[in-house]
Amino acid sequence: MKKLYFGSNLKMYKGISATREYLQKLVENTKDISRDDIELFIIPSYTTLQTATDCCDRDFVRLGAQNMCWEDQGQFTGEISPCMLAEMGLDLVMIGHSERRHVFGESDVEENKKVKAALSHGFKTLLCIGETAEQKEYGISAETLRSQLKIGFYGVSPEECKNIWVAYEPVWSIGVNGTPASADYAEAMHKEIKTALYEIFGEKAEEIPVLYGGSVNPGNVESLIVQPSIDGLFVGRAAWDADKFNTLMRDAMKVYAERVC
Template identity: 45%
Template sequence: METAFWVGTSWKMNKTLGEAAEYSRIIAEAAIFAEPALQGFVIPPFTALAQVCGDLKATPIKVGAQNMHWQDAGAFTGEISPHMVADCGATIVELGHSERREHFGENDIDLNRKVHAALDRGLTPLLCVGETAEEKALGAAAETVIRQCRMALSGVQDADLDRVLIAYEPVWAIGDKGVPASAEYADWMHGEIRQALPTNTSGQPLTVLYGGSVNPDNCEELAAMPHIGGLFIGRSAWQATGLVDIAERALGARK
């Protein structure tokens, strides 16, 4: 059975509760997310996490958190535990986004702890990896990304790899000034990642999503690539209609 193609977005530090509710209403009513060949997901800020989980509970759309601590409880002011994420109803947790690495000092050792904590709590870690423009220019793009993956997944049992998602997000492609990777380059990197990492218990390579200035103009070409298992969209999907549009285009490109 072919693996569903993943299409989703993180809202980052955006949306009030009212805006989150309206967004959820629109995507809950969109027929595209009922298609078995597509797995939709959305990752709201913590303030809206429980509400969005409730609003989308009756749909196939999965909901995730943008980060978490590796401890289940303790004196960690401002942090959110895996237990709290699961208690909200979320099933995914985004880990290791380049903004977390750059602005909040997260490293691969931290991410390894978080990946294990997510799996122990029954959550699906969505591990973000990617090289900087400098690393790419020096010819170390694949080595950098594979090192990030291997360190974050160190000690993870083969049976748990079924629940791991990788998001390849080149740092130079992210943000309002980002330049999206070509479909060919993204597909090459996805192939390198999948070849370097262990297969899951079904003998299939890990699912790797592409993120980095995904938009309506490039989503179809990216979705048609053989090694790309999904799209992790930024600002082009911050409006619900944008997410629906890209999901429809992406699924159409894969048929």
């Protein structure tokens, strides 16, 4: 059975005490699951990262940052540098979340600078991509994803694929009012993503897991996880309760083992 990836971005939710409680419970709930079978990661808010790294057993959960500046230091008020994140002992950095792109106006070129900086500091680098509802309506979803990938990974060598993860999150499917993508649509877009990654990196692209994120919930997890091009799930609010996230992961693993293996 291939390793399945499960993770969640806590966004601007959960303060220090809530994050500590959540992570400790998540580890306790899932420590019986072999980490040869799953890769579990959580991306808390900045103010909780030190507590998270201190309290969380890192043999069971990778911890990441939600964003990062591309410069090591300098006059960038309000930014966090890769050196600061490395000093905290984090495992990964998320780049290009749709809220960074569409709320804060970050461009593909900026995401590319962040990707290269994160990789140069040895982080697992999770690049988020996704099309808007308007782009989907115009029939340019695949073109949008290919553009985000080709610019986002411009100048990145195939040897760095071992530290690259990709999350496909259609903008229209995430958040409180998001509409979940069908499993067939998600699979079709994942195929496009994997084709583009192969064009960029060649055979090394096979090392890159591609996760689906977008209103993942107990009702669609089983149909998503069995799709051949989906390597894992990037779960939103359905993961913010440790007990429910544990159940969701186990349900996904069970159906994957029954239908795929």
